[in-house]
Amino acid sequence: MRASFLTFAALLHATTASAASPTPSPRPDASQAVSPPDSAPPGPDGALPTAAAVAPGLLVHGAGHYALGQPRTARRLLLMEGIGLGLFLSGGLTIVFTGASRYLVAPAASASMLGFGLFSTSYLADIYGTVSNDGGAALTRYRLPATWETELGYRRIEDPQFAYRDFLVERVSRQIGPLRLSPSGFFSLRGDTARYRMESQYRLAGNVEDARPRDVSFVDVTLAFTHQRYRPEHFSRSLAELSLDTRYDLARLGPTLRGAFIELSAGYALGRTDYDLSGLTVPSDLEHLLLGRLGFGVTLRGQSAPGSEALLYYDHRHDDYVAGLKLKGIGSGVIGHFGLAARWFFTERVGVALDAQAGSAYLAGASLLFRSPARPQPPETTP
Amino acid sequence: MKPRPLLGTAVFFVLSCLRPTEERVELDLQVGRAEQGALSVKVDDGLAAVRALTDDSLVLWGSAPGFALELTASSARELRLEVQNCLPEAELGVLNGAAELTPLADTTLPTRKSWTVTLPAGSSRLALAAPDSESTEPFQFALLSDVQEAIDRVGDIYARMNEQPSVRFVLGAGDLTSNGRRDQLERFQSELERLNLPYFSTLGNHELGTQPDLFHEYFGRGNFHFRFHGVAFTLLDDASASIDPTVYDWLDDWLEQSRRDVHVVAMHIPPVDPIGVRNGSMGSRNEADKLLARLAEGRVDLTLYGHVHSYYSFDNAGIPAFISGGGGAIPERFDRIGRHFMVFTMDAKTGVTARDLVKVD
Numbered sequence: 001m002r003a004s005f006l007t008f009a010a011l012l013h014a015t016t017a018s019a020a021s022p023t024p025s026p027r028p029d030a031s032q033a034v035s036p037p038d039s040a041p042p043g044p045d046g047a048l049p050t051a052a053a054v055a056p057g058l059l060v061h062g063a064g065h066y067a068l069g070q071p072r073t074a075r076r077l078l079l080m081e082g083i084g085l086g087l088f089l090s091g092g093l094t095i096v097f098t099g100a101s102r103y104l105v106a107p108a109a110s111a112s113m114l115g116f117g118l119f120s121t122s123y124l125a126d127i128y129g130t131v132s133n134d135g136g137a138a139l140t141r142y143r144l145p146a147t148w149e150t151e152l153g154y155r156r157i158e159d160p161q162f163a164y165r166d167f168l169v170e171r172v173s174r175q176i177g178p179l180r181l182s183p184s185g186f187f188s189l190r191g192d193t194a195r196y197r198m199e200s201q202y203r204l205a206g207n208v209e210d211a212r213p214r215d216v217s218f219v220d221v222t223l224a225f226t227h228q229r230y231r232p233e234h235f236s237r238s239l240a241e242l243s244l245d246t247r248y249d250l251a252r253l254g255p256t257l258r259g260a261f262i263e264l265s266a267g268y269a270l271g272r273t274d275y276d277l278s279g280l281t282v283p284s285d286l287e288h289l290l291l292g293r294l295g296f297g298v299t300l301r302g303q304s305a306p307g308s309e310a311l312l313y314y315d316h317r318h319d320d321y322v323a324g325l326k327l328k329g330i331g332s333g334v335i336g337h338f339g340l341a342a343r344w345f346f347t348e349r350v351g352v353a354l355d356a357q358a359g360s361a362y363l364a365g366a367s368l369l370f371r372s373p374a375r376p377q378p379p380e381t382t383p
Numbered sequence: 384m385k386p387r388p389l390l391g392t393a394v395f396f397v398l399s400c401l402r403p404t405e406e407r408v409e410l411d412l413q414v415g416r417a418e419q420g421a422l423s424v425k426v427d428d429g430l431a432a433v434r435a436l437t438d439d440s441l442v443l444w445g446s447a448p449g450f451a452l453e454l455t456a457s458s459a460r461e462l463r464l465e466v467q468n469c470l471p472e473a474e475l476g477v478l479n480g481a482a483e484l485t486p487l488a489d490t491t492l493p494t495r496k497s498w499t500v501t502l503p504a505g506s507s508r509l510a511l512a513a514p515d516s517e518s519t520e521p522f523q524f525a526l527l528s529d530v531q532e533a534i535d536r537v538g539d540i541y542a543r544m545n546e547q548p549s550v551r552f553v554l555g556a557g558d559l560t561s562n563g564r565r566d567q568l569e570r571f572q573s574e575l576e577r578l579n580l581p582y583f584s585t586l587g588n589h590e591l592g593t594q595p596d597l598f599h600e601y602f603g604r605g606n607f608h609f610r611f612h613g614v615a616f617t618l619l620d621d622a623s624a625s626i627d628p629t630v631y632d633w634l635d636d637w638l639e640q641s642r643r644d645v646h647v648v649a650m651h652i653p654p655v656d657p658i659g660v661r662n663g664s665m666g667s668r669n670e671a672d673k674l675l676a677r678l679a680e681g682r683v684d685l686t687l688y689g690h691v692h693s694y695y696s697f698d699n700a701g702i703p704a705f706i707s708g709g710g711g712a713i714p715e716r717f718d719r720i721g722r723h724f725m726v727f728t729m730d731a732k733t734g735v736t737a738r739d740l741v742k743v744d
Contacts, residue, residue: 096713097713097716098715098716098717099692099693099712099713099714099715099716100661100663100691100692100715101715101716101717101718102658102661102693102715102717102718103717104716105658105660105661106660106661109660109661109662158401159401160401160402160628161625161628161631161667161669161670161673162669162673228669230669230672230673233672233673233676233677234676234680235672235673235675235676237668237669237672268660271668273672273675273700275672275675275676275679275700275701277676277679277680280679280680282676282679282700282701283698283700283701285655285672285675285698285699285700287655287659287668288658288659288660289659289660289662289668290659290660290661290662318662318664318666318667318668319668319669321669323666323667323668323669323670324624324662324665324666324667325666326400326401326402326403326623326624326625326666327400327403327623328400328403328591328595328623329588329591329592330562330588330589330591330592331588332403332588332591332622332623332624332625332666333623333624333625333652333662333664333665333666334624334662334663334666359666359667360401360625360666360667360670361401361667362401
């Protein structure tokens with residue numbers, strides 16, 4: 001995982017450092033309103049803070065920000081690491097010493113996931129803060145969710161267990177105030193499998209109207225229904241799920257982290273598997289799933305249009321095409337999969353989505369994105 | 384795409400592997416085959432592991448109540464053949480060739496038998512089986528898995544098993560050891576000397592802890608199939624929370640062969656954990672449902688699992704299923720089960736006629 005995180009950090013550096021246009025200045029009060037900048041003067045520039053974030057930062061998250069002269073942000077990252085480690089260990093040890101008791105495993109596994117999320121993202125955030133030199137530009141790259149957005153793309157899935165490989169992906173998204181409805185589908189070009197999903201998200205907290213918010217954090221509740229069918233393997237699965245999905249703006253921890261965010265989700269799904277075997281009547285099976293997702297993301301700048309972002313994530317799902325990671329040692333199957341998702345808009349209306357995931361299967365592909373133009377923004381008023 | 388993102392994607396993808404079981408399937412195919420100087424041995428279907436082979440001795444570890452083997456000698460010779468982990472009443476016979484057998488009484492262990500085999504030059508086929516192996520009379524077998532770090536106390540369980548007069552053998556659903564180290568496998572084997580029954584087992588994820596190929600060296604294949612008293616048994620290696628695609632082809636054949644028979648399928652990790660949020664199951668629900676659909680289509684009568692250190696009785700794809708991880712490894716708390724094993728009564732005509740949960744603590 002570390003190698004993957006480091007590579008992701010390098011990608012971020014390449015993206016953020018390539019900002020061609022002059023860096024727009026944030027609104028005077030923007031960063032201060034969210035989190036006052038460290039009072040310490042800026043520290044050494046160049047590779048030292050990044051090196052500190054990568055190497056000693058592996059153990060002491062925030063080391064990069066200490067080297068950068070941002071002690072308060074560094075302390076917050078260190079605290080985040082500590083909380084993450086504590087949650088991870090307490091959840092993990094609960095699972096181990098209770099023999100994964102049916103009564104405790106769900107909260108313990110959730111705590112472990114949350115802990116892993118805080119631990120890993122504090123490390124990434126430290127690196128990000130030392131390589132990102134145009135965090136203020138992120139403020140100008142925010143874009144309200146489009147009223148309409150459509151996606152049409154291709155995914156290649158390599159799974160030795162199934163014959164399918166090539167998929168057409170479609171999605172439509174409609175934003176109505178705080179509510180977003182997103183029907184989507186994965187369709188195997190061989191016609192042997194398909195996945196239909198209807199997702200509705202309601203924003204419980206966070207911005208839905210301000211085109212230039214000071215804080216991009218939000219809390220959504222998601223209700224989704226999924227149906228997958230596997231004709232050659234004679235089964236299909238229907239799933240209902242409920243989850244709480246959050247995004248935390250890392251600018252709250254320090255101004256150097258502007259443009260970066262954490263995503264954390266937790267939920268539960270109830271599914272039913274139906275078997276379609278000729279000449280046999282096979283009762284359906286009920287399945288329960290613990291949902292969890294955590295990610296570290298950045299707002300993309302450079303040549304991209306507003307609304308572009310990248311996210312490196314872990315997803316605990318075991319029921320989708322990528323499912324849980326297979327390993328050669330003892331722990332195979334328990335953990336979910338990892339993914340890298342990016343949305344890059346070339347213009348106000350047109351963009352591309354990149355998608356790579358690794359679990360029981362490998363998935364890679366891209367989609368074209370089309371979205372309705374942003375609503376006209378009210379002119380900024382000068383106090 | 385720029386070089387760095389491309390490199391990132393490559394690094395990202397090599398973190399996982401799609402076929403962690405591939406090497407073990409190759410090992411399965413090597414089980415029961417050996418060649419040493421003037422002598423070679425080939426056990427049909429890999430149902431016994433070759434533990435030692437010299438010019439004048441052969442030691443096998445049985446994975447099934449009966450099996451056939453072919454011995455090829457470049458010149459006539461006398462051979463001491465020892466079979467460990469066999470039924471106490473097992474007998475060795477000559478299927479073809481001019482080999483001559485003389486039973487030896489040089490061991491006190493009921494599951495260990497030896498013979499002097501006078502081999503002519505060329506190939507000879509022998510078969511090990513209990514006299515009643517082709518009978519279709521009801522019989523009992525036990526299920527025990529997940530011993531791991533409780534190896535010091537496993538003797539209690541074996542003592543209780545020895546009190547079950549009708550049990551013919553023990554089926555194992557893996558996790559015999561903590562990490563699959565050689566010393567742990569040796570210890571497990573030495574503890575088995577307290578058991579008066581053979582123990583036929585596949586491997587669990589804990590056997591993959593240090594050196595995944597050692598299990599095959601000691602106890603044979605992870606994927607195998609045998610028959611006893613008209614009942615088919617299939618043991619599958621899903622210790623990596625997945626079954627290798629090659630094994631699905633083998634499974635299809637075994638299911639087809641046994642479609643009209645009572646069929647028991649055992650593996651370590653349950654395809655779907657009845658406590659789904661725990662996910663003590665296969666890594667992919669899709670693969671799990673694919674497997675269950677095949678087992679249902681193959682008219683499997685009973686599925687047996689370990690991995691979860693408790694006892695669960697449920698149905699999957701309409702097939703009765705039991706999780707029995709009662710070997711003593713860190714138990715699931717608050718379940719009021721503790722160490723246990725199961726005893727099944729099987730009838731080739733009617734299927735599972737009885738099953739008992741035997742609590743040891």
